[in-house]
Amino acid sequence: MATQVTEAAAEEAHVREQTLVHDEIAFANDAKMTARDVDVFYGEKKAVDSVSIDVDSHYVTAFIGPSGCGKSTFLRCFNRMNDTIDIARVQGRIELDGEDIYDPRMDVVQLRARVGMVFQKPNPFPKSIYENIAYGPRIHGLASNKADMDGIVEASLTRAGLWNEVKDRLDDSGTALSGGQQQRLCIARAIAVDPEVILMDEPCSALDPIATAKIEELIEELKGRFAIVIVTHNMQQAARISQRTAFFHLGNLVEYGDTETIFTNPRADRTRDYITGRFG
């Protein structure tokens, strides 16, 4: 009798922890990146627990959830930035255009040229604005001469909406820009190598509202050209800029679906509680 009760409870818990994936996006075949049963361990601690998700090229996908829910850790799996942390271990399968990115034959340098990243805190290199943008193209050999490079720099800065603000001072240090400009510089730096996916790890959390609005505008413009995955603390931001939303809690992916549905009619109780501000 007692065993039966425990089993029932375990089953119930399991159901509760199952990921709810909305029908309209149920694992499409043309996804840019797919993750299947991904676990991430920090030493002994499991930070991400069996997460499966598809990232579509044409949409902005937002990861939301309370602090420590594993969303940033999971994001860093997509360009193998967790490799730089000695104690981090990734299990499961992540594919980019059907290729397993954790396969030993996958070159991490090429992977990162295809999957760019923008960080929480703007991190321009202590070099000139021009050199910040030229850094990626140079290490990947994308420009054959100075004119090419000038073109890439101008195009990237223009696309990041920064060209008009900095065109007269390309030789100034990137670190001398304001916080919002620095973050746009970092986005320009990421798009300079023409990646296929851009990962953004809370790109606005260190910025003021006006700078945040500019970044959001920029994301809107970049949408469709790059697959964009953004981690954010700010639910309004996720609602404003994303088409797909994934809600993470305690290392689990709780619910993944159309942004509008997630925010207006979530299916999981935990999602509703979080969105209505009952926890987090």
Add this chain to the structure above:
Amino acid sequence: MSLGALALVLLGLTAITFAMTRMRANAFASGARPRDVHSRPAYHAVRAGLLALVPALFLLLVWLVIGDGIVADRTLDQLPQAAQPEAGIERQAFLTEMRSVARGDLPAAFNPAVNEAVPIYRETQASWTWLIGGLVVLLALIGGGYGWLKTAPDLRARTHVERFATIILALASLIAILTTFGIVLSLLYESLDFFSRVNPLEFIFGTHWSPQTAIRADQVGSSGAFGAVPLFWGTIFIGAIIAMAVAVPLGLMSAIFLTQYARPTARKILKPLLEILAGVPTVVYGYFAALTVAPAVRDAAIAIGIDSASSESALAAGVVMGIMIIPFVSSMADDALSSVPGAMRDGSLAMGATPSETIKKVLVPAALPGIVGGILLAVSRAIGETMIVVMAAGQAARLTINPLDSVTTVTAQIVQLLTGDQEFDSAKTLSAFALGLVLFVVTLLLNIYALAIVKRYREAYE
């Protein structure tokens, strides 16, 4: 009264004051609410004890410094006019002899006038000691009594004790600074003496170094030459060129390895090991340079056909000095690299840069000011280093760029000039002070400049 007895009395008085004040404070503090009593009894007791001890101790210390002079003066005043020594050296000799006899070190003085003065000296000394001893005890009593009387619930004893502690700490730090000033002043004083004998321009720009001064005018080699350029060159050649050619690449590379590539466990073992190198006494490096490296360098040079190779060479001293400096450069570079924000490294890696590209193009340029500052500090250490060059570099002051020649450095010359019996009024000996002054000024400027760079660099990332 002897000094020891006086000190004991003083300590006893302090202890009594402490105990009595404590009792008095306990009387009103026990049972009282904290807001009615400003300080706890222990603070009252310490305050009163300090009042008893400090002024009395101060008087005692002052007496210890100037007391003997006063006693001597009074003694001489009591002597008949004819027996009094003339001022200057004669007076000094008289007093020294008088004190020795009074202490019992000498059975009797050679100077009969001294023998007459001794009993007067003893008597004067005894009466003054009693006077001062009495004053010390009186002061302790007054101070202690005042502290005891003033002990009251609203007395801010805690504040006073804290302030006293602050003053003591400030004095402690002042002593180190004042000592440095004292050293600089004495260096300056002797150097000025030297420059009054030798033209400073000749010293700084002259290229011939042969420090000797004649005792008799007709002596051979009576004309010394004090052109210090060969020494400056030797110092720079060994300390800033050869040593840095060894230390900078090796130190930098080991820092890069330790901060970027080594696993945490390897780092935990290797970093302290490297730092142990910094703790090896320099004289040990000296042996190593003189007995192992220098002969090896000479043999290697002869083997490749350079017959003139000296067994004391700039190369041997410089290389060993470089090895000694490696931990220094490595730890400064390590600090500089570690303080580059991790976000910078992540940003570069996320662009698809390899770890070595990241180090070369982002981390080292970002850490460069810190690294340069560290190298300058290392240079300033290297040019002040003495033992290795004394043992391995040789004594020949020559201007050469051949690393196999023996050269000498400022520090090695200072050692040579000041070892053995020296007369302190000859230009030869005094030149050591001028050399020391130059060394001091150069290393001071290097340190200030290097620390300014490092500081500005740290601020950039905070």
